Amino acid sequence: MSSAGATAPQTTWWHGFYGGLQKMGRSLQLPVAVLPAAGILNRLGQPDVFGKDGLGWDNVAKVFASAGGALLDSTLGLPMLFCIGVAIGMAKKADGSTALAAVVGFLVYYKVLHAFPEHCKAPTVLVSDQCVDYSSAKSANATYQNPGVLGGILIGLMSAWLWVRFHRTKLVDWLGFFNGRRLVPMITALVGMLTAVLALWVWPPIGRGLNDFSQNLADLGAGGAGIFGLFNRALLLIGMHQLLNTFVWFQFGEFTKADGTIVHGDIPRFLAHDPTAGQFQSGFFPIMMFALPAAALAIAHAAKPHRRKEIYGLMLSVGLTSFVTGVTEPIEYSFAYIAPALYGVHALLTGASMAVTWGLGVHDGFSFSAGLIDYVINWSLATKPWLIIIIGLCFAAVYYTLFRFIIVKFDLKTPGREDESEVEDVTKA
Numbered sequence: 001m002s003s004a005g006a007t008a009p010q011t012t013w014w015h016g017f018y019g020g021l022q023k024m025g026r027s028l029q030l031p032v033a034v035l036p037a038a039g040i041l042n043r044l045g046q047p048d049v050f051g052k053d054g055l056g057w058d059n060v061a062k063v064f065a066s067a068g069g070a071l072l073d074s075t076l077g078l079p080m081l082f083c084i085g086v087a088i089g090m091a092k093k094a095d096g097s098t099a100l101a102a103v104v105g106f107l108v109y110y111k112v113l114h115a116f117p118e119h120c121k122a123p124t125v126l127v128s129d130q131c132v133d134y135s136s137a138k139s140a141n142a143t144y145q146n147p148g149v150l151g152g153i154l155i156g157l158m159s160a161w162l163w164v165r166f167h168r169t170k171l172v173d174w175l176g177f178f179n180g181r182r183l184v185p186m187i188t189a190l191v192g193m194l195t196a197v198l199a200l201w202v203w204p205p206i207g208r209g210l211n212d213f214s215q216n217l218a219d220l221g222a223g224g225a226g227i228f229g230l231f232n233r234a235l236l237l238i239g240m241h242q243l244l245n246t247f248v249w250f251q252f253g254e255f256t257k258a259d260g261t262i263v264h265g266d267i268p269r270f271l272a273h274d275p276t277a278g279q280f281q282s283g284f285f286p287i288m289m290f291a292l293p294a295a296a297l298a299i300a301h302a303a304k305p306h307r308r309k310e311i312y313g314l315m316l317s318v319g320l321t322s323f324v325t326g327v328t329e330p331i332e333y334s335f336a337y338i339a340p341a342l343y344g345v346h347a348l349l350t351g352a353s354m355a356v357t358w359g360l361g362v363h364d365g366f367s368f369s370a371g372l373i374d375y376v377i378n379w380s381l382a383t384k385p386w387l388i389i390i391i392g393l394c395f396a397a398v399y400y401t402l403f404r405f406i407i408v409k410f411d412l413k414t415p416g417r418e419d420e421s422e423v424e425d426v427t428k429a
Contacts, residue, residue: 027089028153028242031081032368034071035267039367042068042271043377072271074264075144078250079152080106086156091163097181098167102159105188105195109155112196117142141260147203148251148264150210155195159188214252218279222359225279229354233347236329237336248280270365273381278363282388283354284370288326290392291349291399293319295342296331298403303416311416326369339412345402353395362387 045065047053054061071077080103087102088094120131120142132139147154163184170179178186217224228248235241250265255274257263263272270277296315303311318330336343357364363383366374379385407414 023090024086024157025238025240025242027086027156028082028246030089031078031085032242034081036368036373038068038071039271039374040068040377041065042072042367043381044068046381048380068271069261072263072268074148074251074268075146076110078265078268079110079147079149081152082149082246083152083156083159086153087159087163090157090160094160094163095181097184098160098163101163101184101188102156104185105159105192106152106155108189108192109151109196109199112193113146113199114144116200117144141262145200145203145207146264147199147207149246150251151195151199151203153246155188155192158191158195159184162187162191210247211252214248217248218252221279222355225283225358226351226355228280228351229283230347230351233332233343233350236332237343253277267365267367270363270378270381271367275363275383278365278382279358280354281365281370282362283350283357284326284366285364285375285388286353286357286392286395287350288328288370289323289372289375289388290396291353292322292328292331292346294396294400295335295346295403296322298400298407299335299414300416302404302407302414307416314415322371324372326366326371326374328369335412335414339407339414341410342403342406342412342414345406346399349395349398349402353391357388357391360384360387360391362391364388 041064044050045061045063045068047061049055049061050057050064051061052058069077071081083106084099084102087098091098114129117126117129120126123135124131124133124140126132126142127139129142130139131142166184166187167181169183171183217228220227228244231244232241235244248265249267252265253269253274253276255263255269255272255277257272261272263269263274266277266280270281296319300308300311300315314334315331318334322328322331332343332346361384364370364375364385365378365381367378368374375385375388406412407417411417413419
């Protein structure tokens with residue numbers, strides 16, 4: 001057998017695996033897109049907006065806080081959103097029955113987990129779903145195994161596979177009512193039950209391992225924030241940064257709100273007023289609001305004279321998108337693959353921004369991304385948010401200078417600097 005023939009299966013396997021990971025990353029974007037609504041609702045329900053310290057509309061504040069809290073709930077709301085989003089994104093030609101199957105599987109899984117509360121610590125005893133201390137007449141909610149968002153993603157993946165595998169299955173005639181799409185929810189219910197039973201056994205060591213890793217990263221302080229920022233941008237190139245974000249943003253850490261509700265994850269904890277949250281979010285604001293728009297300006301200034309007007313329009317659009325919403329992919333993909341050196345500089349500087357911001361005591365966060373909208377909405381929840389402007393302007397100057405110098409010095413073919421033959425071919429296509 002030739003060497004080419006021997007390596008072909010490996011290449012096919014790798015491409016399939018890589019493509020699956022990319023598809024997974026895109027699937028995670030769907031539930032993430034819901035978070036802006038959750039963040040706005042949660043913010044409007046805070047005491048300083050509609051609550052007692054703001055307009056004084058306490059009942060209105062409760063409505064908004066409950067609505068936002070339902071989506072940000074780390075035990076039910078968030079995991080179910082990710083479960084449905086992954087099921088729809090990963091299944092070929094998904095439809096409403098795909099989502100229904102995912103919901104059925106997740107609810108069964110969730111209820112089985114909650115049938116087995118963890119033992120209450122002495123002197124409390126378990127009564128229903130409460131740990132009761134009769135000596136002090138106090139009680140607290142019992143705790144359960146909580147794979148959280150990762151559990152939701154797992155159920156979503158299995159639901160997608162089961163739907164693709166069985167949605168056209170035909171049973172014997174007397175069971176014909178349960179053919180195809182009606183069969184899938186029944187199977188996902190059984191799989192959800194088995195997954196929950198397995199999770200009760202295997203999740204504790206896995207959860208501790210993931211939490212210990214994230215805690216070690218957090219214990220590094222500014223250095224840990226920098227490492228996270230570097231790998232976040234590096235993985236964006238292959239569409240897998242959401243895999244890194246999921247545990248840290250939505251599951252790591254624990255904070256107890258004033259009403260006794262426990263929330264997990266850097267984003268929910270920040271929105272719940274946890275003063276220690278934001279380590280894995282704060283440093284993105286200077287990059288997305290200031291640095292990347294400055295990079296877009298450098299790309300436009302480095303364009304060939306006769307194409308600058310065209311490139312100015314393009315870069316202004318993507319720069320404003322990054323500044324206002326924090327959506328950076330249009331800028332980053334405009335140079336990532338044609339000038340990898342620039343993207344390497346960008347990834348390193350993102351890590352530097354994360355480290356500097358956290359090192360200077362800035363605690364800020366977002367519900368969707370680090371753009372102007374989240375910056376303004378969450379101003380009163382943040383610590384030293386004004387420093388972000390100063391840090392951002394400094395990084396903007398660094399980005400503009402480095403990008404302009406590297407593009408011109410090494411004649412990189414960024415937008416507006418392509419060879420004329422390439423421009424013509426693109427136009428004809």
